[in-house]
Amino acid sequence: xxxxxxxxVIDTFFALFSMVxxxxxxxxxxxxxxxxxxxxxxxxxxxxxxxxxxxxxxxFLLIGxxxxxxxxxxxxxxxxxxxxxxxAFVGKxxxxxxxxxxxxxxxxxxxxxxxxxxxxxYPIVVNISxxxxxxxxxxxxxxxxxxxxxxxxxxxxxxxxxxxxxIIGSRKGRYAGDKIKVIPASNIPLVVLGTFLxxxxxxxxxxxxxxxxxxxxxxxxxxxxxxxxxxAGLSGAIIAGILMYFRYKLFDxxxxxxxxxxxxxxxxxxxxxxxxxxxxxxxxxxxxxVVFAVPVFDKLKLDDPVGALSVHLVNGIWxxxxxxxxxxxxxxxxxxxxxxxxxxxxxxxxxxVLYVINKFVKFRAEDDAQxxxxxxxxxxxxxxxxxKRAI
Numbered sequence: 001x002x003x004x005x006x007x008x009v010i011d012t013f014f015a016l017f018s019m020v021x022x023x024x025x026x027x028x029x030x031x032x033x034x035x036x037x038x039x040x041x042x043x044x045x046x047x048x049x050x051x052x053x054x055x056x057x058x059x060f061l062l063i064g065x066x067x068x069x070x071x072x073x074x075x076x077x078x079x080x081x082x083x084x085x086x087x088a089f090v091g092k093x094x095x096x097x098x099x100x101x102x103x104x105x106x107x108x109x110x111x112x113x114x115x116x117x118x119x120x121x122y123p124i125v126v127n128i129s130x131x132x133x134x135x136x137x138x139x140x141x142x143x144x145x146x147x148x149x150x151x152x153x154x155x156x157x158x159x160x161x162x163x164x165x166x167i168i169g170s171r172k173g174r175y176a177g178d179k180i181k182v183i184p185a186s187n188i189p190l191v192v193l194g195t196f197l198x199x200x201x202x203x204x205x206x207x208x209x210x211x212x213x214x215x216x217x218x219x220x221x222x223x224x225x226x227x228x229x230x231x232a233g234l235s236g237a238i239i240a241g242i243l244m245y246f247r248y249k250l251f252d253x254x255x256x257x258x259x260x261x262x263x264x265x266x267x268x269x270x271x272x273x274x275x276x277x278x279x280x281x282x283x284x285x286x287x288x289x290v291v292f293a294v295p296v297f298d299k300l301k302l303d304d305p306v307g308a309l310s311v312h313l314v315n316g317i318w319x320x321x322x323x324x325x326x327x328x329x330x331x332x333x334x335x336x337x338x339x340x341x342x343x344x345x346x347x348x349x350x351x352x353v354l355y356v357i358n359k360f361v362k363f364r365a366e367d368d369a370q371x372x373x374x375x376x377x378x379x380x381x382x383x384x385x386x387x388k389r390a391i
Contacts, residue, residue: 007214008077014222015081018208022088025201026053029095032194033102034383035187036254036306040373041103042186042383048098051111053091056118060090068123069131076212085208086126089153090118096157099306101164101363104171104370107378109361116353117160125156125342144338145330147225148209150269150319151339156346158313162302163351168363170303172370180298183305185254195257202229202264206271221272228271229264231279236263236287243291254307255294259287261311266319273327282322286315317343 030049034042065072065083074082094114098105123131128142129152146152174181185191207226212218240259244252263283271279293310302309320339324332354363369377376382 007212010214011212012077012081014213015077015085015208018204019081019085019088021201021204022085022092022208023201024197025092025095025205028194028197028199028201029092029099030194031190031197033099033306035190035192035194036099036185037102038183038373039186039384039387040375040382042375043379043381044107044374045099045102046383047379048102048105048107048110049095051107052094052098052114055111055114056091056094057087059115059118060087060123063119064090064123067120068126070127089149089205090122092153093117093122093157093160096154096308096312097161097164100161100304100308101168102305103374104365105164105168105363105374106361106365109357109363112357112361113160113164113350113354117350121160121346121349121353122153122156125152125346128341129338142338142341143331143334144320145273145323145327145335146269146320146338147272148206148268150265150267150316151342153316154265154268154312155316155320155339155342158309158316159343159346160350160354161304161308162313163347163354164363165302165304165309167351167354167358170301171305172367174303175301188253191254191257195261198261199230199233199264202233202268205229206268210272225271227276228274228279229267231276232263232267232271232283232286233260234263235280235283236260236266236290239284239287240291243288255291258290258294258307258311262286262290262315265312265315266322268316269319270323270327270330273323273330278326282319282326285322286318289314289318 026049030046033045033049037045065086068086072079072083094117098110129144129146144151171183174183203226206229207222210218210222210225213222237256237260241251241256244250244255263286266282266286267279274282290307290310293314294307297304297309304310317339320335321332323330324335357363365374365377373382
């Protein structure tokens with residue numbers, strides 16, 4: 001076999017393997033969200049996660065991929081493998097949003113938004129960041145370094161979520177004046193399982209974004225990227241646990257897990273650029289930001305059952321800016337510009353699309369439906385039919 005053929009085969013396999021790891025994040029999001037919502041809403045959350053993967057992926061296949069990258073051409077690996085790897089990312093932007101509006105959102109309008117996100121909104125963000133750059137020479141032309149999408153994926157999903165929460169509102173009974181009703185997670189084991197499925201998926205998410213593993217240099221870069229990714233997750237979990245213990249004298253497992261996810265989001269922009277120590281600091285700051293941001297969003301009455309704004313939006317911004325802070329060759333101004341451009345585009349366009357859809361098909365379920373549970377009203381199948389449903 002010729003060396004070029006060997007590299008082509010190895011890199012094709014690497015892209016497919018990374019894609020499989022990223023797809024593990026589909027059940028990861030599903031289990032995380034199913035564990036954090038009340039039992040009366042679990043089937044609805046799981047159905048939404050399945051539909052997001054199906055609808056957004058198909059929209060990306062038919063429209064979004066060409067819009068993002070301009071063509072299917074790829075001389076380094078199979079074009080089908082290259083597509084599948086990129087397709088695996090798409091649903092994550094909407095998963096971030098769907099978890100944050102769970103327990104009061106209807107499936108049909110969310111599926112409609114998933115089509116627009118997969119076909120247009122996300123591909124345009126990819127285009128100006130990673131793709132064919134259809135706006136070269138304009139102010140929107142970006143030189144932001146964002147290896148696997150701290151901004152392109154996580155902040156895009158976070159800005160869409162913020163727009164959705166503003167339009168849809170909070171869960172029934174969540175806020176009464178200045179009081180915040182605590183709604184505990186229904187299944188902590190599922191939350192842990194979901195988080196670790198996401199964590200494992202992140203190795204394909206970031207490692208696969210190197211794009212090749214067929215040379216010694218690239219193999220080292222992949223290994224370093226995965227190591228730094230894991231390190232940031234570890235330090236994010238540790239600092240979240242420490243901060244919660246100092247504040248409440250208790251170890252809150254949900255906050256520890258979200259701290260880990262915050263560290264993973266933060267490192268995603270540049271894990272291949274850092275030495276082995278910098279990810280510790282990035283993860284520590286990321287985990288701490290989650291702990292401090294969650295109560296801030298609650299004070300603003302932005303109801304986010306899974307903490308997605310704190311994990312994905314806040315740390316998507318932090319992770320992108322961190323590259324400009326810690327990597328000498330990367331311009332902080334360009335990183336800041338990239339964050340700002342995506343923020344304005346993703347929030348404004350998402351808000352408009354959500355607003356228009358909401359005019360025709362309401363996102364928010366009626367109060368009586370929320371009281372009874374979204375499983376009964378949206379799916380007709382309860383996840384735990386033998387349990388007494390919580391109010």
